[in-house]
Amino acid sequence: GENVEQHPSTLSVQEGDSAVIKCTYSDSASNYFPWYKQELGKGPQLIIDIRSNVGEKKDQRIAVTLNKTAKHFSLHITETQPEDSAVYFCAASGRQLTFGSGTQLTVLP
Amino acid sequence: DTAVSQTPKYLVTQMGNDKSIKCEQNLGHDTMYWYKQDSKKFLKIMFSYNNKELIINETVPNRFSPKSPDKAHLNLHINSLELGDSAVYFCASSTTGGAEKGYTFGSGTRLTVV
Numbered sequence: 001g002e003n004v005e006q007h008p009s010t011l012s013v014q015e016g017d018s019a020v021i022k023c024t025y026s027d028s029a030s031n032y033f034p035w036y037k038q039e040l041g042k043g044p045q046l047i048i049d050i051r052s053n054v055g056e057k058k059d060q061r062i063a064v065t066l067n068k069t070a071k072h073f074s075l076h077i078t079e080t081q082p083e084d085s086a087v088y089f090c091a092a093s094g095r096q097l098t099f100g101s102g103t104q105l106t107v108l109p
Numbered sequence: 110d111t112a113v114s115q116t117p118k119y120l121v122t123q124m125g126n127d128k129s130i131k132c133e134q135n136l137g138h139d140t141m142y143w144y145k146q147d148s149k150k151f152l153k154i155m156f157s158y159n160n161k162e163l164i165i166n167e168t169v170p171n172r173f174s175p176k177s178p179d180k181a182h183l184n185l186h187i188n189s190l191e192l193g194d195s196a197v198y199f200c201a202s203s204t205t206g207g208a209e210k211g212y213t214f215g216s217g218t219r220l221t222v223v
Binding site for chain 1 (some may be wrong): 113149150151152153154165199201206211212213214215216217
């Protein structure tokens with residue numbers, strides 16, 4: 001089955017700086033890679049996704065890149081704000097969605 | 110509001126009891142899921158139903174029994190609760206082929222077994 005590894009497990013940045021979270025996956029058949037944000041006491045919420053036929057996707061301050069050859073994908077958040085503080089999950093999908101272990105992002109004011 | 114809603118939000122119970130968690134979605138999705146999130150935030154799929162039919166059943170003790178009366182509802186019944194069952198349980202839904210279309214999650218049920 002699919003195995004998704006996510007790094008780092010915790011990340012602290014100063015407000016205004018950029019944050020990068022990286023994931024690798026094992027199943028070359030996976031073709032859909034969403035990212036979820038989970039705020040305290042809430043369920044994960046989809047924030048951006050990318051499909052295997054695309055190398056990069058951007059939505060305002062959030063961007064995701066995918067390297068299919070190396071089987072890794074990354075989330076980039078620019079100009080971070082305190083409200084970006086949350087747990088972020090990457091996931092990879094073939095038959096079903098497999099999640100990474102999560103990154104606790106803290107944006108320091 | 111269109112959403113995935115779970116009840117109850119918090120559940121505290123003693124070992125050995127039987128409890129149920131309910132989930133309902135009004136998004137018109139036909140696939141629903143149960144995930145377990147442990148204390149380290151790891152999300153692991155437990156079950157998946159498509160149009161009331163079980164399609165994914167991961168290695169979960171048979172004390173856990175999902176029930177889908179219709180495609181808008183997926184309930185989780187747990188028998189003989191154990192301390193290790195303490196976790197946050199999330200319900201989610203998607204359209205068919207939803208692994209490629211994103212899931213919508215409920216807000217979770219925090220189960221504490223004492």
